Amino acid sequence: MSNLPIGYLITVLFLAWCTYFVVAPTHWPRTWRSFGTYFEVINEVPFLALFWLMSSTYLAFSEGDLAHPIGKIAFGLALLVIGGLVVIIYWGLQSAAAVRRALDDGLGEGWQTILPAKMEKQFQKKFTAKALIVPFFNRRFDVQRTANIRYGDAGERNPIDVYRSRFHSNGGPVLIHLHGGSFVSGRKNTQSLPLLYELASRGWVCISANYRLSFEGTFPNHLIDVKKVIAWVREHVEEYGADPSNLFLAGNSSGAHIAAMAALTPNNPRFQPGFEDVDTTITAVICQGGYYGSIAKKIVAPSSPMAYIDKNAPPFFIVHGDRDRIVPVEQARGFVNQLREKTSRPVVYVELPHASHTIDLFHSLSSQAILQGVQAFTTWVRSNQERPSREASKK
Known part of the structure; x- marks a missing residue:
């Protein structure tokens, strides 16, 4: 008599639950919603899940476990899971088209003409081998990371990491990235x-920053920290071979909120105590899965980026999944609508179909489409750069 295939059953049940959590209609019941972010990771690594499931099925078959009644039930469920994973892969393949449509809408007709031929060719791809082969492998031999450079006096919350190419010449643009974590957790790297x-390998100097985390009553400490990072860039980044006049901010989740706040409050002395004379204007902003509402009950100053939108807002590239359960997509839609009403600068809004909150962690079909979109957007912005004067940017 065949053995009870406990290991195979557990594998199938786990993958079945994760797949159900992603593909089932949003109004269908779900338990353990607090762990949703972890379950939804399968949305970004469906090829890995598919390989795991098929390998487990082959092993169970070779050992005769599928002859057991429980094994047969598990196999039937595995077939359903395979169907669900195929659906997730199909959704991921729609990401590239969604990014192209957003760029067409936000930048206008003919924007592609500024792209280098190689970038234009890569931009046409729907599929990348990295999403299939190495979704977790981020480090690159051609990129040097210099860790834990101090930019402020807030201890472990005030270091940055600098990423730069080992081979590219000087003069590349700068990207400052701010991690997410609901303002109370998370860290650089x-x-x-x-x-x-990817950007560092292409000649950018990329900076990943820690900042003070915000508990009730501590706003605007994190915003002041990000302004200090910008001040550090103005003073030091040329030592790393970058051009500080091409300075982009990026963030995901709560980091997107902070990036938007910093971009919309350039040279505001309220948020630059002790370094009021430093130029904190930036070139453009990239926000992924961002929260754009208020975060402080004790009002020192408005804590929503929507309160600071005006005609001098820089260009924005905003990405949000339409199945984001952490920050509902309506947040992004409202922010985009206000930006487009109050500024003539480009606002590119990518609403990824069936995507969740975890769209920036791994090499996936969606993250690679976003990466291509970011490169196209920043290339366009740099070729059409028109920075406001320091006086015009003051609020």
């Missing part, structure tokens, strides 16, 4: 690593 390493 854990999020958006595909973006940081």
Whole structure:
């Protein structure tokens, strides 16, 4: 008599639950919603899940476990899971088209003409081998990371990491990235690593920053820290071979909120105590899965980026999944609508179909499409750069 295939059953049940959590209609019941972010990771690594499931099925078959009644039930469920994973892969393949449509809408007709031929060719791809073969492998041999450079006096919350190419010449643009974590957790060197390493390999100098975390009543400490990072860039980044006049901010989740706040409050002395004379204007902003509402009950100053939108807002590239359960997509839609009403600068809004909150952690079909979109957007912005004067940017 065949053995009870406990290991195979557990594998199938786990993958079945994760797949159900992603593909089932949003109004269907789900338990353990607090762990949703972890379950939804399968949305970004469906090829790995598919390989794991098929390998487990082959092993169970070769050992005769599928002859057991429980094994047969598990096999039937595995077939359903395979169907669900195929659906997830199909959704991921729609990401590239969604990014192209957003760029067409935000930048206008003919924007592609500024792209180098190689970038234009890569931009046409729907599929990348990295999503299939090495979804977790972020480090690159051609990128040097210099860790834990101090930019402020807030201890472990005030270091940055600098990523730069080992081979590219000087003069590249700068990207400052701010991690997410609901304002109370998270750290540098854990999020958006595909973006940081890819841009650094192309000649950018990328900076991943820690900042003071915000508990009730501590706003605007984190915003002041990000302004200090910008001040550090103005003073030191040329030592790393970058051009500080091409300075982009990026963030995901709560980091997107902070990036938007910093971008919309350039040279505001309220948020630059002790370094009021430093120019903190930036070139453009990249926000992924961002929260754009208020975060402080004790009002020192408005804590929502929506309160600071005006005609001098820089260009924005905003990405949000339409199945984001951490920050509902309506947040992004409202922010985009206000930006487009109050500024004539480009606002590119990518709403990824069936995507969740975890769209920046791994090399996936969606993250690679976003990466191509970011490169196209920043190339366009740099070729059409028109920075406001320091006086015009003051609020």
